[in-house]
Amino acid sequence: MKASNSMRIWFAFFGAIIWLGIYLTGFSNVHWLLFIPPAGMIFAAITGICPSQIAVFKIFESK
Numbered sequence: 001m002k003a004s005n006s007m008r009i010w011f012a013f014f015g016a017i018i019w020l021g022i023y024l025t026g027f028s029n030v031h032w033l034l035f036i037p038p039a040g041m042i043f044a045a046i047t048g049i050c051p052s053q054i055a056v057f058k059i060f061e062s063k
Contacts, residue, residue, distance in 0.1 A: 002048040011050065015041030 003011065018038035022030050044050035 008045045011041040012045035
């Protein structure tokens, strides 16, 4: 399942906003767990594959 272009732009924009917040807070002050969501969003923006979106669709898929 590939993300549409509008979803990829959304992932890139919000991933960049979170990275900006981490940068402004200070990389040494932020817990390591906070790096996972923006990294996943940037990955999804580049590749078009969003693992969390795929997992949610599989869990809530109507049959």
